[in-house]
Amino acid sequence: MRGDVSPLGPPMARRRLLAGATAVTGGMLLGVAGWAPGTAVAAARPLVHDRSTWRARRPKRRAVVLDRAPDRIVIHHSATPNSSDYSLKHAYRLSRAIQDYHMDRNGWDDIGQQLTVSRGGHILEGRNGSLKAISRGRHIVGAQTASHNTHTIGIENEGLYTSARVPVRLFDALVELCAWLCTVYDLDPRRAIVGHRDLNATACPGDAFYRRLPELRRHVARAMGLRTRMDSPPLPPHVTPHPGATAPFDHGPALGPGESG
Ligand SMILES: [Zn+2]
Numbered sequence: 001m002r003g004d005v006s007p008l009g010p011p012m013a014r015r016r017l018l019a020g021a022t023a024v025t026g027g028m029l030l031g032v033a034g035w036a037p038g039t040a041v042a043a044a045r046p047l048v049h050d051r052s053t054w055r056a057r058r059p060k061r062r063a064v065v066l067d068r069a070p071d072r073i074v075i076h077h078s079a080t081p082n083s084s085d086y087s088l089k090h091a092y093r094l095s096r097a098i099q100d101y102h103m104d105r106n107g108w109d110d111i112g113q114q115l116t117v118s119r120g121g122h123i124l125e126g127r128n129g130s131l132k133a134i135s136r137g138r139h140i141v142g143a144q145t146a147s148h149n150t151h152t153i154g155i156e157n158e159g160l161y162t163s164a165r166v167p168v169r170l171f172d173a174l175v176e177l178c179a180w181l182c183t184v185y186d187l188d189p190r191r192a193i194v195g196h197r198d199l200n201a202t203a204c205p206g207d208a209f210y211r212r213l214p215e216l217r218r219h220v221a222r223a224m225g226l227r228t229r230m231d232s233p234p235l236p237p238h239v240t241p242h243p244g245a246t247a248p249f250d251h252g253p254a255l256g257p258g259e260s261g
Contacts, residue, residue, distance in 0.1 A: 041225035043179035048115070049124045050131055054092035057099060059110035059128045064141040069185035072152040073178055074145045075213065076113065076196050077205040079251040082159045086120025086169060094158055095124050102143070108261025112143035112254050113154040115177065121169030123177050126156065134184055146200050147256030153181065154196075161206030174216065179223035189220040202252025 099111040144154030196204035
């Protein structure tokens with residue numbers, strides 16, 4: 001199914017998501033309370049600022065590209081200050097600061113995550129090659145979720161959400177971004193979108209953001225044209241949550257045994 005949707009093209013290419021999703025998920029779109037299958041709309045690619053715009057450094061090594069789609073979209077918080085500067089310039093500075101930290105402090109090859117969303121709702125490319133890979137249905141291996149980097153794509157959301165509210169602009173941009181990723185990669189948003197804490201012992205993306213994930217999944221599904229009942233109860237997580245965080249504000253492990261940055 002990946003080949004029949006142009007992620008770079010207009011959003012109007014309609015397709016039967018159900019057919020594709022059935023192939024991927026074994027028909028999981030059927031029979032789930034509050035959700036109904038429908039004709040999905042290929043979500044448009046949102047504006048994603050590539051690495052040249054934020055003047056990314058050259059990576060120490062080119063990222064590994066896998067010729068397959070990831071199966072999970074991992075939501076992180078950056079655990080950086082909850083800035084009230086919503087400008088694009090600030091988003092560029094944030095990406096540069098995160099890249100410096102990952103390369104100089106952590107010793108990684110490049111910025112760890114594939115995508116970054118600022119509190120102002122600006123979406124930026126992360127690790128080298130991410131945009132090109134996504135547009136071709138491929139996966140760039142990042143450094144963002146320990147022991148799961150080969151099959152997950154990570155979105156770093158600016159801020160610390162132990163209790164702070166997620167800015168509307170950030171949330172709206174994240175919906176658009178996830179809808180595009182689910183379209184390109186043929187993913188079912190109900191299953192594909194997870195929090196970092198679902199996979200690693202971490203508080204990331206913070207209690208306040210984690211509570212919004214059921215809502216995020218519903219909005220992404222609606223953006224893809226899947227009918228949902230907004231008053232349906234949150235779906236149970238498909239992965240056992242991992243409460244063993246080291247601190248309420250931690251960012252979580254990004255690399256597991258055998259993984260490199
Ligand atoms: Zn995280």
